[in-house]
Amino acid sequence: xxxxxxxxxxxxxxxxxxxxxxxxxxxxxxxxxxxxxxxxxxxxxxxxxxxxxxxxxxxxxxxxxxxxxxxxxxxxxxxxxxxxxxxxxxxxxxxxxxxxxxxxxxxxxxxxxxxxxxxxxxxxxxxxxxxxxxxxxxxxxxxxxxxxxxxxxxxxxxxxxxxxxxx
Numbered sequence: 001x002x003x004x005x006x007x008x009x010x011x012x013x014x015x016x017x018x019x020x021x022x023x024x025x026x027x028x029x030x031x032x033x034x035x036x037x038x039x040x041x042x043x044x045x046x047x048x049x050x051x052x053x054x055x056x057x058x059x060x061x062x063x064x065x066x067x068x069x070x071x072x073x074x075x076x077x078x079x080x081x082x083x084x085x086x087x088x089x090x091x092x093x094x095x096x097x098x099x100x101x102x103x104x105x106x107x108x109x110x111x112x113x114x115x116x117x118x119x120x121x122x123x124x125x126x127x128x129x130x131x132x133x134x135x136x137x138x139x140x141x142x143x144x145x146x147x148x149x150x151x152x153x154x155x156x157x158x159x160x161x162x163x164x165x166x167x
């Protein structure tokens with residue numbers, strides 16, 4: 001599976017979804033139509049993109065947008081970034097503060113945990129077995145976020161547009 005196919009599957013799943021839960025169900029269905037090796041390839045790409053977004057600045061963005069962001073919450077925020085599609089994801093990596101310019105529904109929480117499990121559910125549906133996670137994600141997991149740590153009192157300076165919108 002190539003990167004363009006990865007992002008197309010996410011976009012196709014999102015196009016017919018009214019929320020992240022529906023997107024996850026749609027994505028699971030799309031992935032379940034693929035061979036097991038393709039589902040594994042999708043998950044490898046997903047894990048790599050998830051890991052690439054493991055940065056202090058993006059964690060700060062998730063913290064500001066969601067009014068706090070635990071370790072698990074940051075995982076779900078990165079799932080949300082990926083679920084929003086390639087343009088949102090790439091823009092957020094380049095400039096997390098630019099997320100302030102997106103459309104936001106009132107009360108929308110920037111988390112999409114269920115999207116992160118779509119490949120697991122699809123693989124199990126197709127094979128009857130669990131996705132072999134250790135070999136799928138080998139080499140993808142950072143042990144610490146990239147970049148410089150931040151303090152809560154520095155967020156307005158670090159992310160002025162997000163802080164003005166959500167702070």
